[in-house]
Each structure stands twice: as structure tokens, then as C-alpha cells.
Amino acid sequence: MTEEIQFYLSEAEESMQKAVQHTNAELTKIRAGKASPAMIEHLRVDYYGTLTPITQVANIAATDARTIMIKPWEKNMLGEINKAIKNSDLGLNPVQDADSVRLNIPALTEERRRELVKQVKNETESGKIAVRNIRKDVNDSLRKLQKEGTSEDAVRDAEAKVQKMTDSYIVKIDELLTKKEGEIMTI
Structure with a gap:
């Protein structure tokens, strides 16, 4: 695998980690019924x-x-x-x-809890969209490398790695959603 492909893969990894961290930071701002x-x-x-x-x-x-x-x-x-x-x-x-x-901080009503869960789902969806956009950008860059002469097999392997990376970060965001949803709905 060429250095350029490795560079794009490491950039994608770093960017996806930042997207998950940002999503987590946004979720901490949503109150779960207890003072923070x-x-x-x-x-x-x-x-x-x-x-x-x-x-x-x-x-x-x-x-x-x-x-x-x-x-x-x-x-x-x-x-x-x-x-x-x-x-x-x-x-x-x-x-x-x-x-x-x-x-x-007042106790949350059932209706307010449901509103907060919707807000959490919107935030996590934004995180997933960010991860998918990173995947799209990296795949575009990899295709440009292919046009510049990098082998098709190397690009295809790199795209598969990017997809696997994307899937793993989407799972991490889903875990954040499940955890925060549990916090909010627990009385």
C-alpha cells in the first residue's frame, strides 16, 4: 500500500475519532434529569x-x-x-x-424525556452523517489517486478498510445513543 493511501486512511481515522468525540460532547450538554x-x-x-x-x-x-x-x-x-x-x-x-x-433541576416528565431522546437521536444522527461524509471525502481522494496511476486493487482494498472503519465508528455512535437514552429514560 502506498504512503499516500496510508496517509488518507490515517486522516480518516483521526477525523472519525473527532466526530465521535464531538457527538459525545454534544450529548453531555443534554440533561438526563440530574445536575451536571x-x-x-x-x-x-x-x-x-x-x-x-x-x-x-x-x-x-x-x-x-x-x-x-x-x-x-x-x-x-x-x-x-x-x-x-x-x-x-x-x-x-x-x-x-x-x-x-x-x-x-426539576425532575423530568415523561413527555420531556421523550423530547430529550429525540434531541439525542438528532445529535447522534449528525455524528453519523459526519462520519459518512468523511468516508465519502476519503473515497473521492482514493479515486483521484487511482486516476493518477495507483493500482486499482490497492484503491479497492483501501476503500474496503475505510468502509470497515466507518462501520466501527457508526457502532460507537450508536453505543453513545443507547447509553444516553438509558440515562434519560431511567427515573
């Missing part, structure tokens, strides 16, 4: 005129299974954090104390 700091890490607050990730202006901790405590390093950030949470799509009501903001 990852639920709000994507929020941005106005910090002296600049939108800044909430993790850079406050300490975030899950104090118990139903509560997230946000303690800003500067007290004047309490209002901005409050506003960012209210304006987000989380659907949570922040409770402001003297020096912190508390988020009480």
Missing part, C-alpha cells in the same frame, strides 16, 4: 462588553443530584449570569443568593 456542570458550560455571559464562557468567570459545581451552584469570582457578575441562564434554552430558573446563583 456540563449542562451550562456552553453558556456565555457579558463580561465587561465581551461574551465570555461562564467557566471563565465563575466556579460551577453540582452540590447534589438536583442542584448546580454557580459562584462568580466577581459579585457584579451575578446579574449577568442570571440573565444568561434566563435567556438560554435550558428552561431553568436561577435563584440568586448574596454571592452565588443556584439552579434547581
Whole structure:
């Protein structure tokens, strides 16, 4: 197998791993009924005129299974954090104390659980599409190599390896879906 084919295969492997990691990161943002700091890490607050990730202006901790405590390093950030949470799509009501903001995570209803499962399925489908697009791009590159003179057998073998790789990463994404779906539907 030529170096060029090996290069494309290793690039595909790396890109597919990143697609699975991205899908996993997106799934951690979807709440499964229990408090997790990852639920709000994507929020941005106005910090002296600049939108800044909430993790850079406050300490975030899950104090118990139903509560997230946000303690800003500067007290004047309490209002901005409050506003960012209210304006987000989380659907949570922040409770402001003297020096912190508390988020009480309500128990999920059956209807809300089903909505979250749909959201999880959409995220995992996006991950699968990303993996398939990587496969398509690599196969196109391999066909170009064939036109440039690489043997047809070598290209066909490489395409088979890319397909096997694609199948294995699709299975990993399906495992993430099954795990997250189980977390959400468990009461």
C-alpha cells in the first residue's frame, strides 16, 4: 500500500475519532434529569462588553443530584449570569443568593424525556452523517489517486478498510445513543 493511501486512511481515522468525540460532547450538554456542570458550560455571559464562557468567570459545581451552584469570582457578575441562564434554552430558573446563583433541576416528565431522546437521536444522527461524509471525502481522494496511476486493487482494498472503519465508528455512535437514552429514560 502506498504512503499516500496510508496517509488518507490515517486522516480518516483521526477525523472519525473527532466526530465521535464531538457527538459525545454534544450529548453531555443534554440533561438526563440530574445536575451536571456540563449542562451550562456552553453558556456565555457579558463580561465587561465581551461574551465570555461562564467557566471563565465563575466556579460551577453540582452540590447534589438536583442542584448546580454557580459562584462568580466577581459579585457584579451575578446579574449577568442570571440573565444568561434566563435567556438560554435550558428552561431553568436561577435563584440568586448574596454571592452565588443556584439552579434547581426539576425532575423530568415523561413527555420531556421523550423530547430529550429525540434531541439525542438528532445529535447522534449528525455524528453519523459526519462520519459518512468523511468516508465519502476519503473515497473521492482514493479515486483521484487511482486516476493518477495507483493500482486499482490497492484503491479497492483501501476503500474496503475505510468502509470497515466507518462501520466501527457508526457502532460507537450508536453505543453513545443507547447509553444516553438509558440515562434519560431511567427515573
